[in-house]
Amino acid sequence: xxxxxxxxxxxxxxxxxxxxxxxxxxxxxxxxxxxxxxxxxxxxxxxxxxxxxxxxxxxxxxxxxxxxxxxxxxxxxxxxxxxxxxxxxxxxxxxxxxxxxxxxxxxxxxxxxxxxxxxxxxxxxxxxxxxxxxxxxxxxxxxxxxxxxxxxxxxxxxxxxxxxxxxxxxxxxxxxxxxxxxxxxxxxxxxxxxxxxxxxxxxxxxxxxxxxxxxxxxxxxxxxxxxxxxxxxxxxxxxxxxxxxxxxxxxxxxxxxxxxxxxxxxxxxxxxxxxxxxxxxxxxxxxxxxxxxxxxxxxxxxxxxxxxxxxxxxxxxxxxxxxxxxxxxxxxxxxxxxxxxxxxxxxxxxxxxxxxxxxxxxxxxxxxxxxxxxxxxxxxxxxxxxxxxxxxxxxxxxxxxxxxxxxxxxxxxxxxxxxxxxxxxxxxxxxxxxxxxxxxxx
Amino acid sequence: xxxxxxxxxxxxxxxxxxxxxxxxxxxxxxxxxxxxxxxxxxxxxxxxxxxxxxxxxxxxxxxxxxxxxxxxxxxxxxxxxxxxxxxxxxxxxxxxxxxxxxxxxxxxxxxxxxxxx
Numbered sequence: 056x057x058x059x060x061x062x063x064x065x066x067x068x069x070x071x072x073x074x075x076x077x078x079x080x081x082x083x084x085x086x087x088x089x090x091x092x093x094x095x096x097x098x099x100x101x102x103x104x105x106x107x108x109x110x111x112x113x114x115x116x117x118x119x120x121x122x123x124x125x126x127x128x129x130x131x132x133x134x135x136x137x138x139x140x141x142x143x144x145x146x147x148x149x150x151x152x153x154x155x156x157x158x159x160x161x162x163x164x165x166x167x168x169x170x171x172x173x174x175x176x177x178x179x180x181x182x183x184x185x186x187x188x189x190x191x192x193x194x195x196x197x198x199x200x201x202x203x204x205x206x207x208x209x210x211x212x213x214x215x216x217x218x219x220x221x222x223x224x225x226x227x228x229x230x231x232x233x234x235x236x237x238x239x240x241x242x243x244x245x246x247x248x249x250x251x252x253x254x255x256x257x258x259x260x261x262x263x264x265x266x267x268x269x270x271x272x273x274x275x276x277x278x279x280x281x282x283x284x285x286x287x288x289x290x291x292x293x294x295x296x297x298x299x300x301x302x303x304x305x306x307x308x309x310x311x312x313x314x315x316x317x318x319x320x321x322x323x324x325x326x327x328x329x330x331x332x333x334x335x336x337x338x339x340x341x342x343x344x345x346x347x348x349x350x351x352x353x354x355x356x357x358x359x360x361x362x363x364x365x366x367x368x369x370x371x372x373x374x375x376x377x378x379x380x381x382x383x384x385x386x387x388x389x390x391x392x393x394x395x396x397x398x399x400x401x402x403x404x405x406x407x408x409x410x411x412x413x414x415x416x417x418x419x420x421x422x423x424x425x426x427x428x429x430x431x432x433x434x435x436x437x438x439x440x441x442x443x444x445x446x447x448x449x450x451x452x453x454x455x456x457x458x459x460x461x462x463x464x465x466x467x468x469x470x471x472x473x474x475x476x477x478x479x480x481x482x483x484x485x486x487x488x489x490x491x492x493x494x495x496x497x
Numbered sequence: 498x499x500x501x502x503x504x505x506x507x508x509x510x511x512x513x514x515x516x517x518x519x520x521x522x523x524x525x526x527x528x529x530x531x532x533x534x535x536x537x538x539x540x541x542x543x544x545x546x547x548x549x550x551x552x553x554x555x556x557x558x559x560x561x562x563x564x565x566x567x568x569x570x571x572x573x574x575x576x577x578x579x580x581x582x583x584x585x586x587x588x589x590x591x592x593x594x595x596x597x598x599x600x601x602x603x604x605x606x607x608x609x610x611x612x613x614x
Contacts, residue, residue, distance in 0.1 A: 119548075279553045281546055346548055387550040400549060 089173065090181040096310035097182045097190055103301025104193035108200045109136050111298055115291030115353075116204050119346075119399055122283040123486025124208050126494050131203040131212075135219050136196050142223050143192040150224070151231040152176060152191065157239035160232050164188075178235065179308040190305060195231070197302075198254045199223055204399030205262030208272050209483055212491045214476045221466045222261065226459055230257055234451065245451040246420050246434055246444065248317065249306035251361025251413035252455040259406020260456050261463040262397055268467045269476055271396035273483050285346055292349040296325050299356050303363040316424060317363040320371030321356065324363075327372045328355020331379025339387075347383075350404060354382035357405050358412030362419060365434075370419040377415065378408050410452050417445035502611055503598040504572040506565045509537060509591040510583040515561050521582035522565060525574060528614065531564045541589030560591060566598055566614050 113132035117125045139147070149164035163169065167188060174184040199219050203210075210218075233240040234253050247253060274280070282288065303321040307314035332351025337343040358378030359371055366374070386403035397403065420436030427433075435441040467476060477483070482490035489495050510518060515532060522530060536557035543556040567575050576593055584590055603613040 279555065280548075280551065281553050281555070282548060340547055342547075344547065350549065390550055 088175060088180065089183055090309065093181040093309040093311075094183060094186060096314070097179070097186045097305055097308065100301035100305025101186065101190045101193055103298045104190065104197060104305065105136075107295050107298035107302060108132055108193070108197045111291050111294035112197065112200050112204075113291065114287045115295060115349075116207065116288075116399055118284050118286065118288030118291060119282045120207050121280060121486070122496055123488055125283055125488065125496055127212070127487035127491050128203070128207055130492060131215060132200050134212075134216060135200040135203065138216060138219050139196045139199050139223050140192055142220060143188075143195050147195060147223060147228055148188050148191065150228045152178060152187075152236040155237060157242060158232070159229055159238075160236055178237075181309055187308075191231070191235075194250060194254060194302075195223060195227055198227055198250070198258050201254070201258035201401055201405055202262045202265060205266045205397045205401040206269050207398035208487065209269055209398075209477050211475060211478050212487075214470050214474055217470045217473075218265075218466065218476075221470070222463065225466060226261065226462045227253075227257065230455055230458060233454070240451050240454060243447055243450065244430070244434055244444070245447050246365055246416045246425060246436075247361040247413060247451065248364040248416070249303045249360045251358070251409045251416065252451050255357045255360060255405040255409025256413060256452060256455050257409075257459045259402045259404070259409055260459040262401030263395060263406060264460050264463040265467060266395050266397040266402070268464065268471075272398065273480055275396050282346070289345060289349055292352060296322075296352060296356065299325070299360075303360060307364050313364045313424060316367070319368045320363045320366050320374075321359050323368055323371035324355040324359030324375030324378070325352045326355070327375030328352050328358070328379035328382075331355075331376050332383050335380060335383045350386070350400070351379045351383070354378045354404050354408045357408035358382075358415065360409065361413045362416040365416060365420045365425040365436075367419075367421060367424075370421075374412060374415050374419065378411050381411050382408050410456075413452050414445065414448050417448035420444060501597060502569055503601055503614065504567055504569050505596050505598050506567060506572060506575050506579070507594045507596065508563050508565075508579050508583065509535070509560050509593075510563065510579070511585065511589060511591060512559055512561045514583045514585070515563070517582040518563065518579055521578040522575065525571075525578050527565055527567060527571075527575060529565075533562050535560050535562045539589070539592070558589065566601060568611050568614060 109132055113129045116132065117128040120128050145166055146162070148167065149162055150160040152160055153163045154161035167185070170184050175182065176184045176187045179187040199222060202222070203215070231253050232238040234245060234247050235241065245252070272280070299321055300318045304314045304318040307317055329348045329352035332347045332354065333343040336347040355375035355378050359374050362370065362374055382404050385407040386400045390397065390400070390403055416436065418437040420434055420439070422433030422435035422439055425433040434444055436444050470476060478487065478490060508518070519530065537560050538556055538558055541558060543554060543558060546553045546555055565575055572595055576595065579593055600610065601613040602609050
C-alpha cells in the first residue's frame with residue numbers, strides 16, 4: 056500500500072463513518088444490554104494486552120539480540136502495532152468477526168462503520184462493540200509482532216512492513232474468523248480460549264517458515280551472538296506475564312468467574328513453566344539461567360492460553376510443567392537437530408507451546424467451565440470422558456499449521472519478488488540500527 | 498634533552514584491584530593516573546556462556562589499564578607498589594610495562610617534562 060492509497064483510504068473512512076455511524080443516537084435504554092462491570096474489565100484488559108506488545112514484547116526481544124540491532128528490534132514491535140491497528144480498523148475486524156460464512160467474514164464493518172452507542176458484537180454481547188474491536192485488535196498486533204522474533208537481526212524493514220500488512224490480512228484474519236469469528240473451526244467445536252492456535256501456533260509456524268525463507272544469520276554457529284542486555288528481557292517478561300492476565304482473563308469477555316479461573320490457571324502455568332525450565336537447565340547444564348526462567352514462564356503462558364478459561368487451577372500447573380519441558384527440549388535439542396535459525400525461538404516457545412496447549416485443552420477441558428450459549432452443556436475433555444475433543448483439537452492444530460505455514464511462505468516469496476527480504480550481508484554485519492534506521496545505542 | 502628522565506608505567510590489572518592500586522600510589526605521592534576499561538587475555542582463559550541452546554566462548558576478559566607518568570627515579574618504586582597492591586596470586590593478575598616518555602606538558606600552565614608530572 057503506497058502512501059497515496061493510504062491517504063485515500065483515510066478519506067473514504069472519514070466519509071463512510073459520517074454516513075454510517077450517525078444513526079443510533081436515541082437508543083439510551085439499550086444500555087441495559089451493556090454491562091458496566093464487563094465493559095470496565097474489558098477496557099482494562101485491552102490495555103493490558105496492548106502493553107504486552109508495547110513495550111512487553113519489544114523489551115523481551117530487544118534484550119536478547121545484539122546491541123547493534125536493539126533499536127531495530129523495537130522498531131518492529133512499534134511499527135507493527137501502528138500498522139496492524141490501522142489495518143484492523145480498516146478491514147481486519149470486519150473480515151474476522153462478522154457474518155456466518157465458514158471461511159471469512161464480510162465487509163459490513165469496513166472502517167468500523169455502523170457501530171453506534173449501543174452496538175454489541177454477537178461474540179461479546181455485554182460490552183460495547185468497539186471495546187471488542189480494540190480488544191481483538193490488541194491480539195492481532197501481538198500475534199504479528201511475535202513473528203518478528205524469528206527473523207531478528209536480518210530482515211529489511213521495508214520488507215517487514217509489507218509482510219506485516221499481508222500476513223495480518225491473509226493469515227491472521229482468516230484463522231481468527233475460523234476459531235473465534237464463527238468460522239468452520241468454531242463450528243466443529245474447537246476449544247481455544249485465548250489463542251493457542253490463533254496467536255501462538257500461528258505465529259510460531261509463521262516464524263519457522265520465515266526463518267527458513269530468510270535463511271540463517273551471518274555468523275550463526277560461529278560468532279558470538281550473546282544477548283545485549285538480558286535485564287531488558289526480564290522486564291519485558293514481567294510486562295508480558297502481567298499483561299497475560301488481560302490476554303487470558305479478558306478472553307472471558309466479562310467480569311465473571313470464568314475470568315477468575317482463566318487468570319488463576321494462567322498465572323500458575325507461568326510459574327510452573329518457569330520452574331520446570333529452570334530445573335531442567337540446572338540439571339542438564341549445571342546452572343539455572345535467568346534466560347531459562349523467563350523463557351519457561353513464557354512457554355507456560357503460551358501453552359495455557361487456549362486452555363485457561365476451560366480448566367481448573369491444578370490443570371494449569373500440569374500444563375505449565377508439560378509446556379516448560381517440551382519447549383525446553385524444542386529450543387535446546389530440536390532446534391539444533393533441524394538446524395533452523397529462529398533467532399528468538401518463536402517456534403520453539405510459541406509454536407510448540409501453543410500446539411501443546413491446544414492439544415492439552417482437549418485433555419483437560421471441564422464441561423462446566425466451557426459452557427457457552429451455543430453449547431450449554433459445555434465441552435468436556437479427555438479427563439471427563441470425551442476423547443473426541445482431543446481429535447477436534449488436533450484437527451484445528453493441523454488446519455492452522457497448514458494455512459499459516461503455506462500462506463506465510465507464499466507471502467514471503469511474493470514480497471521477495473518485489474524487494475529483498477534480507478538486508479545485505481555488509482549491512483547485517485554493521486547492524487540494523489545504523490543501516491535501517493540511522494540510529495545507534497551509545 | 499630530557500631523555501630517560503620520565504617513565505610511563507602501564508599496568509593491566511584485574512578491575513576490582515583498581516582502588517587498592519590507587520591507594521598505594523597515592524601513598525607513594527604519585528599525583529595522578531589514567532584508567533581505562535579494556536579487554537584482554539593472557540594465560541587466563543575466557544569462560545563459556547550458555548543462552549538456551551547456544552554456547553559462546555568468551556575469550557576476552559575485562560581488565561583495567563592504568564597509566565602513570567613518573568620521573569625515572571620513581572619508576573621502580575611505582576612498579577613495586579602496583580605489584581604489591583594488584584597481586585592476588587591467581588592467574589590473570591596482569592602485567593606491567595615501563596616505557597620512556599619523550600615529552601610531557603601540563604596543558605593548563607604549559608609546564609614541561611618533570612614539572613608537568
